[in-house]
Amino acid sequence: NAGVTQTPKFQVLKTGQSMTLQCAQDMNHNSMYWYRQDPGMGLRLIYYSASEGTTDKGEVPNGYNVSRLNKREFSLRLESAAPSQTSVYFCASSESRQGFRAGGYTFGSGTRLTVV
Amino acid sequence: GQQVMQIPQYQHVQEGEDFTTYCNSSTTLSNIQWYKQRPGGHPVFLIQLVKSGEVKKQKRLTFQFGEAKKNSSLHITATQTTDVGTYFCAGRGAGNNRKLIWGLGTSLAVNP
Numbered sequence: 001n002a003g004v005t006q007t008p009k010f011q012v013l014k015t016g017q018s019m020t021l022q023c024a025q026d027m028n029h030n031s032m033y034w035y036r037q038d039p040g041m042g043l044r045l046i047y048y049s050a051s052e053g054t055t056d057k058g059e060v061p062n063g064y065n066v067s068r069l070n071k072r073e074f075s076l077r078l079e080s081a082a083p084s085q086t087s088v089y090f091c092a093s094s095e096s097r098q099g100f101r102a103g104g105y106t107f108g109s110g111t112r113l114t115v116v
Numbered sequence: 117g118q119q120v121m122q123i124p125q126y127q128h129v130q131e132g133e134d135f136t137t138y139c140n141s142s143t144t145l146s147n148i149q150w151y152k153q154r155p156g157g158h159p160v161f162l163i164q165l166v167k168s169g170e171v172k173k174q175k176r177l178t179f180q181f182g183e184a185k186k187n188s189s190l191h192i193t194a195t196q197t198t199d200v201g202t203y204f205c206a207g208r209g210a211g212n213n214r215k216l217i218w219g220l221g222t223s224l225a226v227n228p
Binding site: 040041042043044090092103104105106107108109110 | 149151157158159160161162163164204218219220221
C-alpha cells in the first residue's frame with residue numbers, strides 16, 4: 001500500500017511562475033486536504049475536499065486553487081508563486097471529514113517548495 | 117475562535133528520562149488526535165481519543181483525554197533516541213464546529 005503519494009518532492013520556482021502539486025491516495029478515502037507547514041506556525045489548512053466533487057477553503061487559501069480530479073487525486077495549484085509561499089506542503093487524506101468515523105489523517109511525504 | 121495550545125514548545129531530555137507534552141483547548145472537543153513527525157518527515161497518526169477520561173497505551177506511550185474533554189496529554193516512559201521528533205495534537209470541535217484544530221507541536225530532543 002503506497003498510502004498518499006505526493007509529487008514533486010522538491011521544487012524551486014521563480015516569483016510569478018506557476019506549478020501544480022499532485023497528490024494521490026490509494027486507501028479509498030473520501031476526504032483529502034492540503035496543508036502548509038512553516039517554522040513556528042504548525043500545520044495550516046489551505047483547502048480541503050470532504051468528498052469527490054466538493055472543495056472548500058481552509059485557513060490560508062489565498063494564492064492557491066485546487067482540483068479534486070476523482071476520488072483518488074487532489075491537486076494544488078499556485079498560479080503566480082510568491083516568496084511567501086515558500087513552505088513545505090503536505091497532502092493528507094482521511095476516511096471521512098466529520099463524525100466519529102473520521103479517523104486519523106494519512107499524510108504524504110511532502111513537497112519542499114522554494115520561491116525565489 | 118477555537119484554539120489548541122501545546123506545551124512545552126521544546127523539551128530536551130537524557131535518554132531514559134520520561135517526557136510529557138500537554139494539549140489544552142479553549143473549547144470542549146469531540147475527540148483529539150496525536151501525531152508524530154520525525155525531523156524532515158511527515159506527520160504520522162498515532163492515536164485518537166474519543167471518550168471523556170480515556171487512557172490508551174502504545175508500548176511506552178500513554179495518552180490521556182481529560183474528563184472535561186478540553187485537555188489531553190502524551191507521556192513517554194524511558195525515552196529512546198527513536199522518540200526524537202515533534203509531537204502534535206489536533207482537536208476536533210464539538211457540536212456544529214467539527215473542524216480539526218492543530219496545536220503547534222512539542223519538539224523532543226533526546227541525548228544518548
